[in-house]
Amino acid sequence: MQSKRERIRIGKEKLQRIIETCRPVEDRSLDPFLIDVDEIISVLKEYFPEWKNPEDLTLDAETIHHLASVIKLQSEWVKHRSTSLYADPFLLEEKLKRVEKEDIVQTFFSVWQPIVELEQISLHSLAEAIRYWESLLPLKERWKEFPLAEIKANPATREELIRQRVLRDKAFSDELEKFWQELKGWVEEKGDNGKVQYWDFVGAETYEETVQRAFMMSFLVTYGYATLEIHPLEEEIFVKPYEKPLTKTGKNQLVSIPIAVTAEDWMKWRKAS
Amino acid sequence: MSKRKGYYASKIKRATHMLFYRRHKKPGVKGWELRKALGSDYPKVLNILDDYLKALDLQVKTVFEEEKPIEKPTSEQLDKARFYITLRGELTPKETKMIGWRIDDLAGLAIAISYIISKKGKALRKEVEEILRDKLPGWKVGLNIDRYIRYGYLTQDENEQLYLDWRTRAEVDQKALIDLLLQAET
Numbered sequence: 001m002q003s004k005r006e007r008i009r010i011g012k013e014k015l016q017r018i019i020e021t022c023r024p025v026e027d028r029s030l031d032p033f034l035i036d037v038d039e040i041i042s043v044l045k046e047y048f049p050e051w052k053n054p055e056d057l058t059l060d061a062e063t064i065h066h067l068a069s070v071i072k073l074q075s076e077w078v079k080h081r082s083t084s085l086y087a088d089p090f091l092l093e094e095k096l097k098r099v100e101k102e103d104i105v106q107t108f109f110s111v112w113q114p115i116v117e118l119e120q121i122s123l124h125s126l127a128e129a130i131r132y133w134e135s136l137l138p139l140k141e142r143w144k145e146f147p148l149a150e151i152k153a154n155p156a157t158r159e160e161l162i163r164q165r166v167l168r169d170k171a172f173s174d175e176l177e178k179f180w181q182e183l184k185g186w187v188e189e190k191g192d193n194g195k196v197q198y199w200d201f202v203g204a205e206t207y208e209e210t211v212q213r214a215f216m217m218s219f220l221v222t223y224g225y226a227t228l229e230i231h232p233l234e235e236e237i238f239v240k241p242y243e244k245p246l247t248k249t250g251k252n253q254l255v256s257i258p259i260a261v262t263a264e265d266w267m268k269w270r271k272a273s
Numbered sequence: 274m275s276k277r278k279g280y281y282a283s284k285i286k287r288a289t290h291m292l293f294y295r296r297h298k299k300p301g302v303k304g305w306e307l308r309k310a311l312g313s314d315y316p317k318v319l320n321i322l323d324d325y326l327k328a329l330d331l332q333v334k335t336v337f338e339e340e341k342p343i344e345k346p347t348s349e350q351l352d353k354a355r356f357y358i359t360l361r362g363e364l365t366p367k368e369t370k371m372i373g374w375r376i377d378d379l380a381g382l383a384i385a386i387s388y389i390i391s392k393k394g395k396a397l398r399k400e401v402e403e404i405l406r407d408k409l410p411g412w413k414v415g416l417n418i419d420r421y422i423r424y425g426y427l428t429q430d431e432n433e434q435l436y437l438d439w440r441t442r443a444e445v446d447q448k449a450l451i452d453l454l455l456q457a458e459t
Binding site: 076088089091092093095096097099101102103104105106107108109110111112113114115116117118119120 | 293294295300301331332334357358359360361363364365366369372376377379380382383384387388391392393404407408440443444445446447449450451453454455457
């Protein structure tokens with residue numbers, strides 16, 4: 001007599017085999033009627049009481065899903081056969097291969113009623129168009145309706161630009177250099193394989209500061225001080241500083257990588273860290 | 274002319290203008306557009322126009338949304354249907370040249386449509402190309418299929434599957450085509 005474990009193993013194998021049989025039918029490479037639905041249902045019923053853990057139940061559900069797809073294909077086949085448009089594809093394909101070009105055209109003529117259309121300009125529409133043209137104002141007059149506001153241009157002082165946050169107190173290159181050194185120090189201290197998680201480095205106490213650091217990081221990468229390593233499946237981004245800034249772009253195509261630094265992302269990072 | 278005759282004469286004129294001249298990207302007019310322009314008795318106007326067109330070997334063709342002909346359509350089904358003016362009888366091979374079709378291209382179209390019908394309304398483009406390559410030069414096959422797609426006879430999805438498109442539904446009697454092909458002696 002089979003042990004319970006042995007029975008479960010055999011049952012799982014049977015379900016796997018059913019799924020493997022259903023797949024080519026779903027891919028339309030096998031006739032759906034080659035599958036004996038009743039037999040499969042009896043196998044499913046027989047082994048269902050054995051399934052206790054979630055993996056086995058999932059396998060059972062997957063088998064039912066594949067079987068349902070096969071039944072759907074069988075029903076489609078029956079439906080198509082019962083329509084007046086049904087023709088045996090093999091027979092028709094053979095006919096199409098053997099029929100002469102002139103004969104098929106002759107056949108097509110008897111079932112083809114092309115749409116009739118006219119294209120013509122009428123005197124009336126021409127007169128309408130002329131009336132429209134006459135009433136149309138010249139471009140220079142129409143565009144006058146949107147006069148551009150006159151702006152007096154004056155040179156801005158450095159202090160004004162700093163006040164408007166266009167320029168910062170320190171030279172940008174100095175700031176970038178400092179940020180790069182910070183990154184290198186961070187990687188040396190906390191990094192793994194010469195890289196560090198993007199958010200761990202960019203993330204800061206406040207959201208404003210985080211945005212500022214993300215902004216600086218974009219320049220580090222663009223100017224060749226660092227590079228990004230993206231693992232799309234894990235949804236992880238790493239930053240890797242170079243020892244010396246790269247001056248040549250090399251043969252590789254440069255790509256832009258947008259990284260969203262939203263307040264929600266920042267909050268999530270804050271909670272996690 | 275009686276008042277009633279005059280009433281329909283002006284409606285028939287209006288319907289002729291709407292149906293013969295293209296108003297949208299695709300030819301034909303939707304039922305609801307005709308109702309708006311001609312009134313709720315537009316099916317009657319179209320019937321009278323159809324009678325007039327008989328002598329010219331033309332007809333008013335109705336293509337329902339459901340794709341199959343409906344014997345007694347409801348007003349809702351008519352509103353959603355598209356109406357065209359098509360040929361009533363048959364063209365001769367000489368006449369096809371006048372409308373810009375070469376016999377090869379037309380034979381290719383007939384084969385492509387028949388093949389797609391036999392495959393339950395969709396077929397892989399490469400399968401259709403293969404069957405056409407049997408009798409058409411290879412370089413022409415792809416161009417021809419693109420042309421059938423451009424004219425609206427066929428349509429293609431992102432998986433390179435070909436389907437029948439609106440123009441085939443409006444112009445070709447699919448059932449008659451298959452019947453004739455199966456009856457043809459080869």
